[in-house]
Amino acid sequence: MRAIQVREVGGPEVLELVEVGEPQPGDGELLVDVGAAGVNYIDTYQRGGIYPLATPFVLGIEGAGTVRAVGAGVDGVAVGDRVAWKDALGSYAEQAVVQASEAVPVPDGVSDEDAAALLLQGMTAHYLATSLYPVQPGDWVVVHAAAGGVGLLLTQMVKMRGGNVLATVSTPEKAELARGAGADEIASYEDFADRARELTGGTGVACVYDGVGKTTFDRGLDALRVRGTMALFGAASGPVPPFDPQQLNAKGGLFLTRPTLGHYTRTREELDARAADLFGWAADGKLDVRIGGRYPLAEARRAHEDLQGRRTTGKLLLVPGE
Incomplete structure (x- = not known):
């Protein structure tokens, strides 16, 4: 399986495309074929050591794709279901292990790319406008x-x-x-x-x-x-x-x-409610999801350089299938 690994923290140049063994889902986990992974500023903080992680690690926390295998103790999710997530380290890869408690269903009217482009930043916008300061x-x-x-x-x-x-x-x-x-x-x-x-x-x-x-x-x-x-x-x-x-x-x-998004998705009910609003608005055409750039896994470094160089608009995605 191909993945983007960080062996030592630093600038975009530390991002390496490597071959690693296919992960296996444990109790309460899903193995997902990643259709698209979101590129976010938090990824740059982890890559640079501002948010320290034990190295080596596979970068990326957000994505969407199709369930490949289901671990023990998981109910309500089956192989072939489409899901999205906002907090699963290791998402810059062809497959990712996701906690079932973090995976939300993606409706038919929303593509993997739109789901990956929407979840983390969309939920952030959602809690800002509706909960932190509810706009009047x-x-x-x-x-x-x-x-x-x-x-x-x-x-x-x-x-x-x-x-x-x-x-x-x-x-x-x-x-x-x-x-x-x-x-x-x-x-x-x-x-x-x-x-x-x-x-x-x-x-x-x-x-x-x-x-x-x-x-x-x-x-x-x-x-x-x-x-x-x-x-x-x-x-x-x-x-x-x-x-x-x-x-x-x-x-x-x-x-x-x-705040962080975690403060505003503390329960499964809150997570599901925010995701349902976002995906519903997107499917109905009420929310325009702008994808500013699509990059193959091998070009993760360029995606980070573009993001931090303020050369982008909208959402950046890594697409493992490209």
């Missing part, structure tokens, strides 16, 4: 990196809930993509706080959804209204340095949270 009709919010995988989906979900989106992007091409997803206004990463104040008559926005981190955080606090929410869900530009919590008081009794 008429709210203005900032969506950073609005032409990225999370950003395009989050923008659409904010619009579904009747909110208004001030989107940040880095190029005119990305601005067009954000507008296509429903963004009401576009700003640069440098002037978005001033623009947020202008659009709200000086009041500020209800929430800043920030997956960028270091370079946008301080200005994001300035963009918020009294009792506004800073949802810091990522750090694409680097981690936010330590800061004085008194700033939250001085800027209007702000709320700051640093």
Whole structure:
């Protein structure tokens, strides 16, 4: 079986295409033929050692495919079923072992590629817009990196809930993509706080959804209204340095949270509910899933270079069959 392995942490150059033995499912596990694997920023953190893992390891946590074998103690899943998952290390491979408790069914109207493109980033957008700060009709919010995988989906979900989106992007091409997803206004990463104040008559926005981190955080606090929410869900530009919590008081009794998806899928019921919404919207054409790049396994390094070089829009996928 072919897989992308990390023998020692580092840059994209440490990604190696290797032959490994086919894994076997244990109790409560599924063996899945991977139709597509998602490429995510968390993969770069694991590859680089920011999130340490024992080496060597096969990279990738998200994917979709067809069940090849079922381990003991698994009910409700059969060989031939199509499933998707958001948290199974080893997904950059032709086959992956997935905990049955993490696998969600993929309906017929959704392809493996769309499922793999949707689950992790789609669920992130889902909890941000519906649970962390539930967008209300008429709210203005900032969506950073609005032409990225999370950003395009989050923008659409904010619009579904009747909110208004001030989107940040880095190029005119990305601005067009954000507008296509429903963004009401576009700003640069440098002037978005001033623009947020202008659009709200000086009041500020209800929430800043920030997956960028270091370079946008301080200005994001300035963009918020009294009792506004800073949802810091990522750090694409680097981690936010330590800061004085008194700033939250001085800027209007702000709320700051640093969540992960795991905090918002703590039960099987919550996992299934979020997945059902996403796949249902996609199948009905209410949610546009933009796949920004498809790469064969052998080109995993290029996928990581493109992602971290900010040369991409939408979701990147590794497709083992190509």
